[in-house]
Amino acid sequence: MTFAFFLGAGNIIFPPQAGQLAGDHLLSGMLGFLSTGVTLPLVAIIAVAVAGGWQGMTRDLPSKVATFLAVMIFIVIGPAFAAPRAGLVAYEMGVKPFIDNAGQLSLTLFSIVFFAIAMFLSRSRGNLVDMVGKFLTPILFLALIVLAVAVVMDPQDAIAAAKGDYVDMPFLKGFVEGYNTLDAVAALLFGMVIVDAVRGKGVTDEGATRKYLIYAGLIAAAGLTFVYVSLFYLGATSVNIAANATNGGDILAIYVAALFGPAGQMILSLIVLLACLTTVVGLISACADYFSTLTRWTYEQWAVALSVACCVVANVGLNQLITLSLPALFALYPIAMALVILTFIRRxxxxxxxxxxxxxxxxxxxxxxxxxxxxxxxxxxxxxxxxxxxxxxxxxxxxxxxxxxxxxxxxxxxxxxxxxxxx
Structure with missing residues (x-):
């Protein structure tokens, strides 16, 4: 479940483009990306376990400041950006290619159906582990394995020279690109959902809860590393075949079509739809859980309200949403990193x-x-x-x-x- 929560829109569309630009500096760029895309989220999950949750991590801050910081993170990671972005990527890559003359109406209808399903899964939070972990994640991971094996066995291009900032500072460029996944910030929130899921299975001991939370983080990190390495290599070997691609989503779509032909779009659609859906379920669950502790609204009411809000924001359009959200990412990521580091060295x-x-x-x-x-x-x-x-x-x-x-x-x-x- 934890792996599926993390693997969302940004995890799929950004690594291929970064890999294409990194070129022959693939290893350095990829290590930088893995630092903020895998290592930091894992460390953040462990920090949540060590501190015993958000309150433990922020106990040395004024309570109002801690609450304000949490609310801002939840808004950005939830209805303002991350969740609607996941819905938009699901539409752009998973559904739009199958629709002739797709326009605003098709996006609106898809958004309603997509976030209605997410709302249904989120409201049944007691069964999240079963629904996401036991059923959706295995299907998602199997599709990713098929793609990764195909990329390694049949690369479509030779690796070319690095471009842009990847020429001189590939590690740092990859490090900053990892911000786009939002996973380090999301880890602070998903930790709460995972703790609730563990307790829902009858585990009440705090030590055991921390242990299972760390195990979940390690499994998610291993899965994310597998995905990123394969997608980086895909991007690095797509220089000619996807020369005119404007983003990582286009690179991935072109590459998959070259590997699998007409069936490729079906495989890609399955990967994207499942990845984005599970992430949205995790984000709505985390936000609803936290906001219900601050207001009189119940968890279920917040799940409905957040799903509706995400549906509305998703109709802005993917490119506009990414442009509007980048400043928020650059403002929040350093705070999350600093908070995680302070949690570990507090003693x-x-x-x-x-x-x-x-x-x-x-x-x-x-x-x-x-x-x-x-x-x-x-x-x-x-x-x-x-x-x-x-x-x-x-x-x-x-x-x-x-x-x-x-x-x-x-x-x-x-x-x-x-x-x-x-x-």
Whole structure:
């Protein structure tokens, strides 16, 4: 179930394009992508397990700040972007190729049916493991295995030279491209759903719950690695056959058609529809579960409301939605990464409250620079910041803030200890 939740729209459409651009720097670019697309989500899942949930991860922040941060993440990861994007990708790649003269009406009708199914599956949260984990995921993974084997056995092109930023800094470019999967942010939310699913199976011991949560994360990470490696290689060997493709979805569609002929579109449609549906179910479940704790609305009511909202937003169109959402991704990802790191090193922080508040504030401040740059604003005044050109202006200031707060915290603790001994 966890693997299926993570494997959604971004996981399918972005790796092929990244692989095509990485070319002969495939390995470095892929390792960078795997860092934010696999390693970080796994670490985030483990952090949720270690901290005992969102409240444990944010206990050193003011409660209102922690709630606001969670609400913003849930909105972006849910009805504002990730869930509608998954529905749009399902339509563009899974249904639209079979419709003549597809237009707004066909998109609207598909959105209604797609999110109605997602709503039905989400409302039955007690059976999520059975419905998604036992039935949908095996079908999805089998289709992906068929595609991966075909790509390795019959690559359609030779690997060409790297392009763009992949020429000089392939790892960092791949690292930033991994933001598009949204998985590191989603992991903070899916962790809650997985915990509920484990408890729904009768596991009440906290230690056992953490253990199963980590196991689920490891299985999901292994599955995602398999998918990304095969899709990166697919992209790297598509330079000529998909030379005119405008995005990763086009690359994948052209490649699959070359491998399997007319049956290829059916295989691709099955993969995309299942991947996007399971992800939307996970996102709606996570959002509904959290929002029901903040309001008088029940989980079921929130599942319905969120499904309707996703259906409405999905009708904006895929390209417009991706353009509008990129700044939010660049703003949120650094905060998620900083929070995960702080969760793991909390026990060694001299003053956790100081470190959490300062480090997250610095991460947010500098991530907004990266977000403004992606949005098209003129931020050339900040070019002196290391890694600014690669969309990671937040990294060095955040690391420096962590070091400074540790030093300040240690001095404060030492001063308090000396005063107590004197007294």
């Amino acid at each position: 060694w922080l001299p003053n956790p409250t100081l470190s959490y508040r300062v480090v997250l504030l610095v991460a947010l401040s500098f991530s907004m620079i990266d977000a403004a740059k992606v949005a098209g604003f003129n931020v050339h005044a900040f070019e002196i910041i290391p890694l600014f050109d690669y969309g990671m202006a937040w990294l060095m200031p955040t690391a420096i803030a962590l070091v400074i707060t540790c030093i300040m915290g240690a001095k404060t603790a030492k001063s308090v200890e000396q005063k107590s001994q004197t007294a």
